[in-house]
Amino acid sequence: MMPSPLFYLLAALMFTGGLMVVFMRNPVSSALSMVLSFIGLAGLFVGLNAYFIGILQILIYAGAIMVLFIFIIMLLDLKKEDEHPRRGAAMAAGIIIPVVLLIQLAGVLATEQDSPKVPELMLQEQAAEYDKETIIHKRLADNRLPDVHLTGRKIFTEFNFPLQIIAVLLLVATVGCVALSKKQTKTVVKKLPAQRIPTIASAPDLTSKKND
Amino acid sequence: MTPTLNEYLFISGLLFAIGLGGVIIRRNIIVIFMCLEMMLAAASLTLVAFSRFNTVDGLPDYDGQVVVFFIITVAAAEVAVGLAIIVSLYRARQTINTDELTSLKG
Amino acid sequence: METLPWFLLLLPLASAVIIQLALKYSATASSMLSTLSVVVTFIISCFLIGSTAEGYQPWISIGGLDLGIGYKLDQLATGMMIVVTGIGMLVHLFSLGYMKDDKAKARYFAGLSLFMFSMTGIVLASNFIMMFIFWELVGLSSYLLIGHWYQKNSAADAAKKAFLTNRIGDFGMMIGILMLWGVMGTVVFADMNVGHFSGLCTCLTGAIILLIFCGAVGKSAQLPLHVWLPDAMEGPTPVSALIHAATMVAAGVYMMARVFLSLGITPENMEIIGNAPDVIAWVGGITSLVAALMATQQDDIKKILAYSTLSQLGYMVMAVGLIAPEAGMFHLYTHAWFKGLLFLGSGAVIFSCHHEQNIWKMGGLFKKMPITSITFLIGTAALTAVPFTSGFYSKEGILHAAEHAHNQPLFWLAVCVAALTTFYMFRLFFVAFLGQARDHGAEKAKEVPLIMWLPLAALAVMAFVSPWLSQSILPIAQSWDLNLHVMPPMNTAFFASIGAFTVGIAAAFVLYFGKDKDPVNIPLFRNKFYCDEFYARLIKYFQDALAAIIHFFDEFLIAGMIVGGLSRSATGIGNMFRRYAQSGNLNSYSFLMAAGVLLVIYFTVFY
Numbered sequence: 001m002m003p004s005p006l007f008y009l010l011a012a013l014m015f016t017g018g019l020m021v022v023f024m025r026n027p028v029s030s031a032l033s034m035v036l037s038f039i040g041l042a043g044l045f046v047g048l049n050a051y052f053i054g055i056l057q058i059l060i061y062a063g064a065i066m067v068l069f070i071f072i073i074m075l076l077d078l079k080k081e082d083e084h085p086r087r088g089a090a091m092a093a094g095i096i097i098p099v100v101l102l103i104q105l106a107g108v109l110a111t112e113q114d115s116p117k118v119p120e121l122m123l124q125e126q127a128a129e130y131d132k133e134t135i136i137h138k139r140l141a142d143n144r145l146p147d148v149h150l151t152g153r154k155i156f157t158e159f160n161f162p163l164q165i166i167a168v169l170l171l172v173a174t175v176g177c178v179a180l181s182k183k184q185t186k187t188v189v190k191k192l193p194a195q196r197i198p199t200i201a202s203a204p205d206l207t208s209k210k211n212d
Numbered sequence: 213m214t215p216t217l218n219e220y221l222f223i224s225g226l227l228f229a230i231g232l233g234g235v236i237i238r239r240n241i242i243v244i245f246m247c248l249e250m251m252l253a254a255a256s257l258t259l260v261a262f263s264r265f266n267t268v269d270g271l272p273d274y275d276g277q278v279v280v281f282f283i284i285t286v287a288a289a290e291v292a293v294g295l296a297i298i299v300s301l302y303r304a305r306q307t308i309n310t311d312e313l314t315s316l317k318g
Numbered sequence: 319m320e321t322l323p324w325f326l327l328l329l330p331l332a333s334a335v336i337i338q339l340a341l342k343y344s345a346t347a348s349s350m351l352s353t354l355s356v357v358v359t360f361i362i363s364c365f366l367i368g369s370t371a372e373g374y375q376p377w378i379s380i381g382g383l384d385l386g387i388g389y390k391l392d393q394l395a396t397g398m399m400i401v402v403t404g405i406g407m408l409v410h411l412f413s414l415g416y417m418k419d420d421k422a423k424a425r426y427f428a429g430l431s432l433f434m435f436s437m438t439g440i441v442l443a444s445n446f447i448m449m450f451i452f453w454e455l456v457g458l459s460s461y462l463l464i465g466h467w468y469q470k471n472s473a474a475d476a477a478k479k480a481f482l483t484n485r486i487g488d489f490g491m492m493i494g495i496l497m498l499w500g501v502m503g504t505v506v507f508a509d510m511n512v513g514h515f516s517g518l519c520t521c522l523t524g525a526i527i528l529l530i531f532c533g534a535v536g537k538s539a540q541l542p543l544h545v546w547l548p549d550a551m552e553g554p555t556p557v558s559a560l561i562h563a564a565t566m567v568a569a570g571v572y573m574m575a576r577v578f579l580s581l582g583i584t585p586e587n588m589e590i591i592g593n594a595p596d597v598i599a600w601v602g603g604i605t606s607l608v609a610a611l612m613a614t615q616q617d618d619i620k621k622i623l624a625y626s627t628l629s630q631l632g633y634m635v636m637a638v639g640l641i642a643p644e645a646g647m648f649h650l651y652t653h654a655w656f657k658g659l660l661f662l663g664s665g666a667v668i669f670s671c672h673h674e675q676n677i678w679k680m681g682g683l684f685k686k687m688p689i690t691s692i693t694f695l696i697g698t699a700a701l702t703a704v705p706f707t708s709g710f711y712s713k714e715g716i717l718h719a720a721e722h723a724h725n726q727p728l729f730w731l732a733v734c735v736a737a738l739t740t741f742y743m744f745r746l747f748f749v750a751f752l753g754q755a756r757d758h759g760a761e762k763a764k765e766v767p768l769i770m771w772l773p774l775a776a777l778a779v780m781a782f783v784s785p786w787l788s789q790s791i792l793p794i795a796q797s798w799d800l801n802l803h804v805m806p807p808m809n810t811a812f813f814a815s816i817g818a819f820t821v822g823i824a825a826a827f828v829l830y831f832g833k834d835k836d837p838v839n840i841p842l843f844r845n846k847f848y849c850d851e852f853y854a855r856l857i858k859y860f861q862d863a864l865a866a867i868i869h870f871f872d873e874f875l876i877a878g879m880i881v882g883g884l885s886r887s888a889t890g891i892g893n894m895f896r897r898y899a900q901s902g903n904l905n906s907y908s909f910l911m912a913a914g915v916l917l918v919i920y921f922t923v924f925y
Contacts, residue, residue, distance in 0.1 A: 002214070002215075003213060003214060004213045004214060004215050007214075007215040007219070011223045011226075014223070014227060015223075015226060015227070015230070018226075018227055018230035018231065018234075018250055019230060021230070021234060021243070021246055021247060021250065022230060022233055022234035022237060022238065022243075022247065027240055027242055027243055030243050030246055031246060034246050034249070034250065037227075037250065038253065041227070041253055041256075041257060044220075044223070044257060044260075045257070045260055048220075048260050048261060048263075048264040048272075049264055049272055050260045050263065050264065050272070050277055050280075052277070052281075053256070053260055053277055053280050053281065053284075056281065056284055057253070057256075057284070060284055060287075060288055061249070061253070061284075064288065065249065065287070065288060065291050068291060068292070068295060069242060069245075069246060069291075069295070072242065072295050072298065072299065073242060075299070076242075076298075076299070076302050076308065090236065090237055090239075090905055090909075091237060093236055093237075093909045094233040094234070094236035094237030094909075095233060095237075097232060097233065097236060097909065097912045097913060097916065098229030098230065098232050098233040099229075100916055101225070101228075101229050101232065101912075101916060102222075102225060102226065102229050104916065104919055104920065104923070104924070105221070105222065105225040106222065107923075107924065108923060109218045109221060109222060112218060115216035115217050115218035115219070116216065116217045116265055117214065117216060118214050118215075118216075118264065118265060119265065119267045120270075121267065121270055121271060121272070122269075122270030122271075123270070123271075125270055126269055126270050126271055129269070145271075145272075150271065150274050151274055151277055151278060151281065153274075154274040154275070154277075154278050155278055155281065158275075158278075159278050159282075162282065166282055166285050166286070169285075169286065169289055170285065170288075170289050172289075173289035173290075173292050173293050174292070176293050176296070177292050177293055177296040180293070180296035180297060180299070180300050181296050181299065181300070232908075232912055235905070235908045235912075236905055236908055236909045236912065237905070238905075239905060241904070244904070310903055310904040310905055311903065313902075313904065314901065314902030314903055315902060316900070316902040317900060317901055317902030
């Protein structure tokens with residue numbers, strides 16, 4: 001469990017990244033700020049002993065999804081799109097709503113006077129629960145948390161069926177991307193500059209890669 | 213001195229609020245999409261925090277983490293499809309500015 | 319024995335349904351089927367004479383109210399069934415000739431079968447709700463048959479008038495039935511008992527009886543709802559004979575007799591229903607007098623007979639009101655045969671004169687149509703209570719009842735009506751059958767075919783023998799005894815009756831014998847006491863005013879302000895939302911959704 005200063009540092013990193021996503025005018029900057037924000041988030045995950053999720057966060061979001069975003073931004077050549085002057089009313093609404101939400105959240109949290117502290121993990125005591133041959137047993141006996149192994153054990157035993165469903169979902173998403181990116185009706189195609197079509201068609205390939 | 217559960221929840225709420233503000237403020241549909249991803253990530257943070265703070269037999273409750281795993285997977289699929297839709301939209305309308313995409317106007 | 323009454327009820331229905339569904343374009347087959355069904359029902363009802371039985375099929379059960387389709391056979395019902403099916407059969411036979419060339423023969427016979435079904439239902443009904451249902455069905459079939467020649471405006475209007483006028487009476491009757499149910503807790507005739515009335519205010523019990531009587535007023539065409547019956551003569555003449563002379567219009571009297579019999583109201587305990595009997599008797603008496611006066615000045619042969627029917631129905635109702643339902647039923651029973659005879663006879667005359675109905679355009683028919691004329695004369699004799707005809711005995715019975723009840727005004731009123739009856743019937747006879755033919759139709763008239771005069775002959779026989787047959791059919795209840803003697807006792811009633819007849823025929827002879835046009839002209843009678851005009855005015859001003867008020871409420875208050883206002887404000891608010899909220903902008907949608915979520919959180923968590 002990490003100490004508080006580190007927690008605040010990571011939270012501030014995440015917070016700053018988030019604000020930059022919202023307020024950077026250039027979409028590419030926004031996307032890169034989001035990577036920053038997610039690195040902070042991944043740090044928080046690791047601080048919560050969820051190493052596997054933290055790594056996934058970095059790998060998938062920063063590594064795959066952000067690449068995809070940036071790719072599309074580049075593809076659509078959007079640099080100048082967001083240069084309209086911001087409307088005051090939208091700005092005010094976009095600030096007031098989150099602030100009210102946070103106040104409400106704070107109100108709810110304030111009802112809990114002594115917030116629960118982090119409970120200690122009892123690794124060596126749990127080692128006996130698992131077979132001696134398994135890595136989980138050895139790690140636990142070593143007083144190390146076999147995070148990936150435990151998650152995997154959970155996924156492939158209790159959550160096996162949802163896992164299969166998720167696999168089908170990914171397949172469907174892939175097929176959907178292909179269908180969406182195919183050449184559309186003739187009228188639409190005519191409007192498009194010719195050179196854009198092949199590049200767009202390559203988008204679904206990227207999505208399938210990051211599913212690994 | 214370690215952070216309490218409330219602090220984690222508040223931080224995740226903060227991230228969610230930033231995402232929500234972005235959705236309301238921004239007019240570039242891709243950035244709006246990014247903000248949505250941030251809101252999703254905020255929810256993940258809550259789940260992981262709860263998983264860690266509710267230990268089962270001295271180990272974190274991995275149910276929460278598995279759900280986060282699924283969320284990330286679904287988010288990835290969603291991004292893929294969403295971006296494909298945005299590309300189609302751009303092809304059809306030549307814009308991704310929400311001010312100009314008002315065909316739902318009553 | 320248990321199932322026979324069901325056949326009685328279902329055969330005409332089956333006939334009507336089959337004709338309507340399958341034989342619409344096969345006129346001969348449908349007329350044969352309809353006639354066959356009524357012949358079979360007549361035979362069945364002959365078998366059932368004097369038997370008592372009850373049958374029951376459960377239908378609806380709501381709380382304490384059990385409604386069923388059931389029959390209750392007693393002497394009242396079996397006697398009435400003979401009348402209904404007997405005259406029905408003869409009318410069907412007559413119709414085979416009369417309606418031979420009609421284009422809508424199948425529809426006509428389907429209507430007749432439907433009528434037979436509904437009338438049988440009224441007669442057999444074992445509870446009041448069932449009777450009411452068939453009561454309405456009778457009204458429907460009457461409507462269909464009056465409007466048989468609906469291409470004529472007058473026929474369509476007459477049908478509507480009959481239906482609507484009956485509706486008024488039926489509404490009162492429905493309230494009466496519901497009140498009776500409230501008091502008795504049952505609508506089954508067999509379970510009713512006047513004992514339930516004890517301890518209740520006579521105003522309530524009287525009101526119940528009078529409200530039920532409203533139905534009879536409508537159906538039996540008593541004042542003030544009598545206006546539909548003369549107009550109903552727009553229907554084919556056999557229909558007038560069957561429905562508007564012999565059976566349906568008598569249903570009111572039958573129903574009142576049924577109610578009095580079920581309740582067990584006798585002259586001894588009539589105080590329990592207050593003044594209701596007096597009201598009924600006077601309604602009947604006044605109807606008979608007014609109708610007789612109107613009849614003296616009519617020129618249409620069927621209208622004269624229609625008013626005479628009104629007048630005779632008034633007699634019957636009067637008898638019921640004098641708590642002598644046996645006299646009323648007896649008169650109903652004899653009247654049905656001779657009035658059927660008269661109507662069918664007039665039908666034969668009209669048929670021969672090429673649908674000429676004005677008696678002043680007839681004349682001299684006696685030589686050309688001897689059978690019709692003789693049977694018509696027999697009918698007239700029976701109606702005018704010539705001694706030894708059926709009408710003589712039954713009218714005697716009513717006069718006797720009036721005398722017995724010590725009601726001198728009604729007695730003399732009845733005598734007066736008897737004199738008027740003789741007067742207008744012989745006026746009709748002298749003008750239409752004697753003298754010279756006054757029009758082409760009458761000149762070329764010839765005797766009607768066998769199929770048409772056979773029913774006339776049968777009915778003429780019944781005009782003599784029906785009182786004697788009634789001995790086995792009609793002594794309806796043990797308490798009601800009919801003393802029938804070939805030569806009635808020489809009392810006031812007898813002499814009054816003879817005197818009235820003499821006066822009537824003498825006046826008719828002096829005024830009308832050998833005349834070519836009407837020497838008397840009394841506009842008040844000719845115009846039916848201006849009843850129709852009065853109702854037209856009443857409806858015009860009263861109902862129009864009411865309608866205007868209701869229209870105001872409906873149009874401005876309800877439609878304009880409540881319904882319209884609500885819909886307009888909804889439209890307005892919707893438009894506002896559409897214009898300002900539904901901008902099509904993703905950001906504002908997300909803003910609104912987030913605001914909504916915040917509100918939900920506020921109300922669920924903090925409120």
